[in-house]
Amino acid sequence: xxxxxxxxxxxxxxxxxxxxxxxxxxxxxxxxxxxxxxxxxxxxxxxxxxxxxxxxxxxxxxxxxxxxxxxxxxxxxxxxxxxxxxxxxxxxxxxxxxxxxxxxxxxxxxxxxxxxxxxxxxx
Numbered sequence: 001x002x003x004x005x006x007x008x009x010x011x012x013x014x015x016x017x018x019x020x021x022x023x024x025x026x027x028x029x030x031x032x033x034x035x036x037x038x039x040x041x042x043x044x045x046x047x048x049x050x051x052x053x054x055x056x057x058x059x060x061x062x063x064x065x066x067x068x069x070x071x072x073x074x075x076x077x078x079x080x081x082x083x084x085x086x087x088x089x090x091x092x093x094x095x096x097x098x099x100x101x102x103x104x105x106x107x108x109x110x111x112x113x114x115x116x117x118x119x120x121x122x123x
Contacts, residue, residue, distance in 0.1 A: 002027045002112040004034075004096045009117030012086055016121070020081040022096030022114055031098045034079040035059075035070060035108050038092035038119075045095065047107045051079060059106035064090075086121045094119050 008020040024031060035050030049060045049070040058070050069082040079096065096114035103109065 002031060002098055004098060004112055004114035006094065006096045006114045006117040009094060009119045011120045011122065014086060014088055014121055014123050016086050017082070017084045018086065018119060020083070020094055020117060020119075022079045024077040024098060028077045030100050031077075032100060032102050033105065033108065034072065034096065034098045036079075036081050037095045037097055037108070037110065039095065039116075040089075040092040048094070049081060050105065050108045052102060052105070057105075083119070086119075088121045088123045090119065091121050092119060093117065
């Protein structure tokens with residue numbers, strides 16, 4: 001069973017940057033893509049970004065394109081989310097996700113989930 005562990009969340013001022021990491025373990029051979037969702041208080045969970053494991057193709061939600069960058073380290077089974085020019089509306093719990101299939105590209109199905117990491121952006 002795949003396990004995902006996020007790290008790197010925290011409190012940052014508007015305009016600042018944070019880098020999230022997500023390490024996968026257990027059954028990683030089945031993963032074909034990894035990425036990120038987020039959920040703000042009182043809102044539904046929404047897709048943020050995804051990267052395919054083999055080709056490194058990346059996709060982003062419109063509200064983060066140009067500010068966030070997703071990347072991967074296949075050797076470490078780790079995906080990263082570099083978040084720049086953060087806004088208060090980016091405040092949310094950020095969840096790492098992994099898929100066994102790319103059928104949902106350019107978004108994700110979310111076959112596996114991490115527990116989430118809190119990102120708070122102050123104005």
